[in-house]
Amino acid sequence: MTEFENWDWETKEKLISEISEWRRKFPVIHEYVVSNDGEKISAPVKTQEDAFTVCVNGEIWENTFEKLWSLRFGPDDRLTCLCMNDDEWTVATDGETWEETFEYVWNIQFTPDGKIIAVNVKGKNGYRISLNGKTWENGYVEARDFALSPDGKNTAAGVQTKGLGEGDIFGFAEGVWTVAVNGVPWKRNFLNVWGIAISSDSSKIAAEVRVGEYEYTIAINGDIWNETFKCVWEPIFYPKGEDVLVPVQTDDGWTLAKNGQIIWERKFVQAWHQKFSPDGQRIAAIVAPKIGKWTIAVDGSTWNKTFGDAVLLPVFSPDSKKVAAVVKENNRWTVAVDGIPWAEDFDMIWDPVFSPDCNRVAAKAEKDGKYFIVVDGKVGKHGFEALWSPIFSPDGNKLLIKAVEDGKYYRRVIPVEKI
Amino acid sequence: MTEPAAEAVVDPGIDEKIKKLTPERIESTINKVLTKGAAARLKVYLQTCVHCGLCADACHFYLSNDKDPKFSPVGKVKQTLWEIIRKKGKVDGGFIKDCSRIAHTECNVCRRCSMYCPFGIDIAYLLLLVRRMCALLGVVPQYLQDTVNSHAVTMNQMWVKQDEWIDSLQWQEEDAQDEVKNARIPLDKEGAEIMYSVIGPEPKFLAQLLGNIAMIMAVAGMDWTMPSFDGWDNSNMPMYSGDFETMARVERKHHEAALKLKVKRIVMGECGHAFRGAVYDGPKWLAWKEPPVPIIHAVQFYYELIKSGRIKIAKKFKEPVTVQEPCNIVRGRGLGDMLRYIMRATCEDFRDVYPRYEHNYCCGAGGGVINCGPQWKKSRVKGNRVKAEQLKATGAKFVVTPCHNCHSGIEDIVEHYNLGMHTKFFSEILIDVMEIPEDLKVE
Numbered sequence: 096m097t098e099f100e101n102w103d104w105e106t107k108e109k110l111i112s113e114i115s116e117w118r119r120k121f122p123v124i125h126e127y128v129v130s131n132d133g134e135k136i137s138a139p140v141k142t143q144e145d146a147f148t149v150c151v152n153g154e155i156w157e158n159t160f161e162k163l164w165s166l167r168f169g170p171d172d173r174l175t176c177l178c179m180n181d182d183e184w185t186v187a188t189d190g191e192t193w194e195e196t197f198e199y200v201w202n203i204q205f206t207p208d209g210k211i212i213a214v215n216v217k218g219k220n221g222y223r224i225s226l227n228g229k230t231w232e233n234g235y236v237e238a239r240d241f242a243l244s245p246d247g248k249n250t251a252a253g254v255q256t257k258g259l260g261e262g263d264i265f266g267f268a269e270g271v272w273t274v275a276v277n278g279v280p281w282k283r284n285f286l287n288v289w290g291i292a293i294s295s296d297s298s299k300i301a302a303e304v305r306v307g308e309y310e311y312t313i314a315i316n317g318d319i320w321n322e323t324f325k326c327v328w329e330p331i332f333y334p335k336g337e338d339v340l341v342p343v344q345t346d347d348g349w350t351l352a353k354n355g356q357i358i359w360e361r362k363f364v365q366a367w368h369q370k371f372s373p374d375g376q377r378i379a380a381i382v383a384p385k386i387g388k389w390t391i392a393v394d395g396s397t398w399n400k401t402f403g404d405a406v407l408l409p410v411f412s413p414d415s416k417k418v419a420a421v422v423k424e425n426n427r428w429t430v431a432v433d434g435i436p437w438a439e440d441f442d443m444i445w446d447p448v449f450s451p452d453c454n455r456v457a458a459k460a461e462k463d464g465k466y467f468i469v470v471d472g473k474v475g476k477h478g479f480e481a482l483w484s485p486i487f488s489p490d491g492n493k494l495l496i497k498a499v500e501d502g503k504y505y506r507r508v509i510p511v512e513k514i
Numbered sequence: 515m516t517e518p519a520a521e522a523v524v525d526p527g528i529d530e531k532i533k534k535l536t537p538e539r540i541e542s543t544i545n546k547v548l549t550k551g552a553a554a555r556l557k558v559y560l561q562t563c564v565h566c567g568l569c570a571d572a573c574h575f576y577l578s579n580d581k582d583p584k585f586s587p588v589g590k591v592k593q594t595l596w597e598i599i600r601k602k603g604k605v606d607g608g609f610i611k612d613c614s615r616i617a618h619t620e621c622n623v624c625r626r627c628s629m630y631c632p633f634g635i636d637i638a639y640l641l642l643l644v645r646r647m648c649a650l651l652g653v654v655p656q657y658l659q660d661t662v663n664s665h666a667v668t669m670n671q672m673w674v675k676q677d678e679w680i681d682s683l684q685w686q687e688e689d690a691q692d693e694v695k696n697a698r699i700p701l702d703k704e705g706a707e708i709m710y711s712v713i714g715p716e717p718k719f720l721a722q723l724l725g726n727i728a729m730i731m732a733v734a735g736m737d738w739t740m741p742s743f744d745g746w747d748n749s750n751m752p753m754y755s756g757d758f759e760t761m762a763r764v765e766r767k768h769h770e771a772a773l774k775l776k777v778k779r780i781v782m783g784e785c786g787h788a789f790r791g792a793v794y795d796g797p798k799w800l801a802w803k804e805p806p807v808p809i810i811h812a813v814q815f816y817y818e819l820i821k822s823g824r825i826k827i828a829k830k831f832k833e834p835v836t837v838q839e840p841c842n843i844v845r846g847r848g849l850g851d852m853l854r855y856i857m858r859a860t861c862e863d864f865r866d867v868y869p870r871y872e873h874n875y876c877c878g879a880g881g882g883v884i885n886c887g888p889q890w891k892k893s894r895v896k897g898n899r900v901k902a903e904q905l906k907a908t909g910a911k912f913v914v915t916p917c918h919n920c921h922s923g924i925e926d927i928v929e930h931y932n933l934g935m936h937t938k939f940f941s942e943i944l945i946d947v948m949e950i951p952e953d954l955k956v957e
């Protein structure tokens with residue numbers, strides 16, 4: 096059984112914490128976060144002048160910090176944040192700080208099991224990546240963002256290998272950027288590197304690279320494709336193996352390319368955020384056949400309906416057959432499933448989730464300052480002060496609702512039809 | 515070849531780059547732009563222009579350079595695009611050098627001239643096309659190119675590193691708390707109503723402006739956030755160098771930051787070109803007809819806060835003050851009345867300018883011209899004597915410049931022409947005059 100199946104799917108309602116009480120206890124409370132299983136609510140709180148700590152279900156951590164931010168529950172529901180005392184920054188998890196401290200830390204990332212926590216760090220030795228406090232040996236003039244492999248074995252970041260003087264456009268043109276994997280740079284430099292991806296077996300690293308001012312391509316473990324394009328967006332790996340899928344811009348428009356070869360005949364004014372279905376057999380992407388007409392294309396064919404303002408990331412059903420996405424038209428948000436939008440629209444809506452049997456779609460939505468659960472377009476009865484995205488139970492019949500009502504945070508498990 | 519209109523300026527971004535050009539590369543690059551990028555609109559404009567010269571009096575460069583026809587809008591097109599077309603792209607490196615000087619440094623793409631053209635020809639567009647040709651040939655003034663490089667690497671204009679950005683916000687938040695109780699800069703607050711975005715120079719040189727907005731947001735009780743990640747910078751110099759691919763990448767980051775944060779709208783700080791990039795040029799290249807999350811400029815936002823009473827004015831600013839109207843938000847978006855409303859609401863002695871509204875002159879810095887760097891400062895300041903005369907006539911001691919380019923450009927003009935004035939952003943006036951509610955006052 097997975098953790099998720101072990102969650103409490105029986106108790107109908109738990110009052111986890113009266114957060115209105117917190118407001119009496121602490122002069123300042125920052126943004127609330129809740130655990131995946133809904134059993135905990137937490138926020139950075141100020142206890143006295145220049146002293147912040149973390150409050151979880153009403154209890155505070157023993158240690159305090161001058162600064163504390165980026166609080167979040169990892170996939171294993173341990174609580175992590177970035178914190179600072181005496182100008183030294185580090186990472187704290189469930190109240191325990193790393194021994195290592197840095198001039199600065201940011202950009203927390205977790206492996207899917209939550210066991211490895213990685214961050215960008217800046218210290219005496221330049222810019223590096225640190226995993227559970229173990230930091231790359233090599234430091235760089237700069238390292239921006241990074242990708243973490245699912246097994247936690249590899250981290251890869253765009254790094255600047257050589258400093259540049261003010262206005263040194265010629266030094267820049269020689270290429271001072273590359274990708275460093277676990278601190279070791281690729282042999283070749285580029286004008287720019289962006290959008291790093293790591294293959295599922297962790298053996299290959301791909302990135303968008305700019306090889307000439309107007310020449311873009313993909314580099315894999317430092318070697319570039321033979322083909323260059325007018326522009327490219329972030330690569331992803333095929334779920335199995337080493338093939339890479341990338342939106343590319345040709346003279347005729349945007350489309351998708353696999354290992355440098357165009358795979359979708361049709362060209363678009365825009366194509367991005369490509370995604371594989373869970374079975375790895377289908378590809379969906381956000382596309383714009385014309386300016387101001389957005390939709391989803393699956394294996395190169397678009398939905399019949401387009402949306403004027405925006406379409407957000409495609410979400411496949413677990414059986415890979417359906418695709419849902421957040422869509423926006425006339426400044427109103429809703430969800431469309433296989434191109435059919437829900438009748439109701441909202442001030443804001445969050446990413447849709449499919450039930451395990453693929454028959455239902457749920458989302459958190461906002462209307463008139465209140466938050467609602469919506470299932471298959473039907474809006475729930477309760478308008479909450481705060482709400483987190485709903486989660487279907489393993490059998491798909493119930494929903495886990497994490498919500499704040501009348502200053503109290505509740506964890507509820509309710510039958511889907513009773514929202 | 516045309517005579518240089520200004521004193522010869524050494525700019526390695528142009529001089530060194532033209533040495534690498536071959537006639538074949540120039541010809542093929544130019545013809546690609548003419549046939550693929552621009553064809554239809556260009557043809558109409560070129561066929562329509564009757565060479566009447568009515569656009570000349572619109573241009574501050576022309577007026578300030580003693581009506582030298584080389585600086586007239588049509589003169590600039592004649593020296594560049596017409597020649598290019600006449601010669602079917604068979605031009606040399608020296609010619610491209612002149613094109614870059616004229617298109618990148620002697621035109622602010624302010625669009626004042628198209629209002630004076632009986633046919634509404636968009637001369638700024640034609641000169642942007644020349645910039646695009648130069649950029650594709652790698653010929654861009656050094657400092658402008660360096661700014662573009664910064665955008666490409668960091669997604670911001672000033673080589674601000676990721677940690678420097680967050681750190682600046684955190685210390686500005688602390689500073690703001692010295693003035694307004696519990697003022698905050700909430701980072702990455704998903705679902706906030708507003709994402710506030712700024713331009714690179716704020717964290718780099720003018721960090722107090724970030725503190726100002728923290729105070730203003732606290733007093734107005736707004737639900738807002740700023741991204742800790744790339745996408746916080748709304749500015750866009752590649753839009754002006756002619757590197758539209760980088761322009762698009764930067765704009766995508768900005769808009770996707772707002773989509774990721776699930777905000778209802780973006781409020782932009784006081785910058786004009788950034789508004790153009792984020793609202794018009796960027797979205798269009800990316801296939802959004804409108805920005806996917808609605809965007810308003812700081813002037814609209816302050817108008818909203820003052821008009822609705824969310825911010826009350828405790829005492830007005832006393833000194834005589836005038837205003838610079840950023841082309842991209844006044845001529846481009848019609849915010850002239852809102853700008854005057856907030857000026858009058860906060861200043862006791864507001865001195866209006868003439869000409870004004872959409873007829874106002876450009877600051878001379880916009881359109882990427884100030885970003886061309888110190889080499890070009892002299893010609894830029896010389897090219898805007900009319901602005902100095904216009905400001906002087908108001909007798910004001912302060913000029914409010916709700917745009918970063920205007921701010922720096924007007925400062926240069928004030929200094930060069932000895933106007934004895936000071937520039938201010940509107941937020942600097944506002945934090946001085948706004949009422950801080952009792953419960954937010956620091957004891």
Ligand code: SF4
Pocket residue numbers: 572573574575586587590620621622623624625626627628637638876
């Ligand atoms: S600076 Fe303005 S008025 Fe002068 S040519 Fe350029 S767009 Fe026209």
Ligand code: SF4
Pocket residue numbers: 562563564565566567568569570587588630631632633634635637
């Ligand atoms: S006013 Fe219009 S038609 Fe006359 S010269 Fe200028 S651009 Fe051409």
